[in-house]
Amino acid sequence: MPILGRFHDGRVADVHGVELHYLAEYETGSLLINAATDHHELARWPAADLYVVPGRRDELRLACSSASAGARVVVQGAENVARIRATLPVLQSKQRREAGRQTRLAVIATLALASVIAAYLYGVPLLANRLVGLVPTDWEQRLGATVATQMEASLGGFQLCDPDPDSLANRAIARFGQAAMAESGSPFALSINVVRSDIPNAFALPGGQVFFFSALLEQARFPDEFAGVLAHEIGHVAHRHGMEQLISSAGTGALIGFILGDMTGISLAAGLGSTIIDASFSRDAERQADAFAAAVAQRMDFDPSGLADLLNRVGRDDDFARALALLSTHPLTDDRKAALAELGAQRPDGLEPPFTTTEWRAIRTMCDRTAFNSGQTKTK
Template sequence: MNPLARYHDGRVSAARDVTFAITRDTATPAIIIADGQTHDVIDRWPIDDVFEVHGLANRLRLGARGRPDGARLSLTGAPLVEATRKLLPALKNQQANERREQRRLIGIASGALFSLVAAYVFGIPLLARALVPSIPPEWESQLGEATLAQIDQIIGYQGQVTFCDEDPDSLANRAIDRFARTVLADAGSPFTPDVKVVAAYIPNAFALPGGHSYYFSALLEQTETADEFAGVLAHELGHVHHRHGLDGLISTSATGLLVGFVLGDMTGLSVAGGLGAALIDTRFSREAEHEADAFAGAVGARYGFDPAALATLIERVAGDNEAGRFFQVFSTHPLTVERRVALEQLPKPPPGLRAFGDEEWTAIKLMCDRFS
């Protein structure tokens, strides 16, 4: 009595219960498939053409080359499957070959992706640096104007920000403008700075591409010395001078592309993709922070302020509460140990030289008093 199996011929969707036998004594060893009831031979599969297709643990599904794609002989039950496997040793080799082939493919694809990541990590900063100088400053200024409208929409009331001191000719505004213009002009930057001290509850300062910079009243409230104020301002102007906004835009796009490769979502529209890209990007912002700090250091040595005051201010703002310290992990201006050390190692200003006079600093410090 030959064992029972299920058979589909791959041409018609009928399922047949069949018996099968494996013959090895003829010139071409074969699986002989016969009808379960009538015992008429239905087909003969030469065992060299037989291959295994995926099935469950206690099943064996076989197909044969030269037969229709869907032709299957399906065996159920561990003892029968085991006995049949013993009679068809070639299946084992096929499986081993298949596994080797899959591993090779995984290896090649992962290797390619790894080299892509390496190219990204080392290449994109270089690429961004190389691209930025070839993008005309006017274009970057336009980009800044576009962002400006959005920022005003976010922090202002009905798209209108509230200036702490509306008079452009006040002592404070003139001092800030003189400082910013001289710093950028001396650095040979093509941009014209425009520093806005505005009323806002968040202690922050930032620069947009093309020269627009913001200093929030909540930060000014916590700023205690002229050195701290000049340090922050010079740091932000450093971002403008090094064109970090544009740099960051190029890097962010490249990161999005890479995360798309890894997660499989090329559009980056998914939350996971967007978040991943944002996180990896902190790497670039750290480098940019370092450059802006160095810029502030050079400015400080020339105009007279101690760049280490910047660290004191960041610590004071972040140290307000424990939660603030925790969120430093996610901040774009984290005061890491390395950064603090680097800031303290920058050259100290020559004695006697001052970025802002006493009267000027007093005027600046009082700019936002009516909002506190």
């Protein structure tokens, strides 16, 4: 007794009522598809080429890899479906193989996803220090400019406290920066910007840019505190910690940027301008920056532990300010505080101070001036 079904030849929209027969020939035989009306043969599909496609419940849809792409045989009813499965055992073995293949693909995809997540969370941050060496300096400078632009937009713009690069305060700060970088071997030209902000903070960006906010400068009571923070931030520049942090934050996106040669900085820096302020450098990076500040203090007469004093003062004043300030982005642990005090005690005698009394007075008051154009932004 034939099995009844419907046949679509995949070429026209007509649907044929058919009788299905199994013809034993060769190794696996063939499925004969005959018209239900006059019993003439419409198609003959090799059983080895048959496969099941998704269908409704109590329905079996068969396709043939050697037939037209849209060709289908549809068998309905639990009894007919059971009969054709019993007639064509090759379908069962194919379905088992397909199920096994799908399971293997799912396992492989899961393992691949887990590998990507592990690389993103652990591998890339661990390799970030080595990857930094692969980044061309001009690219890093452009990345830093991109981040600075986004950061400026997120904070409502940067207004320099003193836009005159030849002022006493700016010349003193620039001289300090040059002296601090003198023995670092850094390829970057340092740009130190003191800008107006109610947030007590300071940070270094990739490519040599350092920003010192006026609210933090107002908290600095002594030149040692200002010099300690500034030297610490310059240390981040010298060690390229900003670029390292961007690679760690961007993860696999940074690697894709390297592979594709993205020299615009968009894929790596987009969206990171606002988050880099909130992200802390690693403990190793903070220790390196502290050690750099101490090395600078070996050549100038200031105590690098003034950094710890300023951090403590900022943290005591205001819980909200502390959450957004230097204490958040540069956490001061007891070990780090003790290390800074020890590094400060190792300074030799007879050193020149980083700033004269007149220079420090000019720096301390550079953000108090009101004669500057309120629309002036960073131009250095």
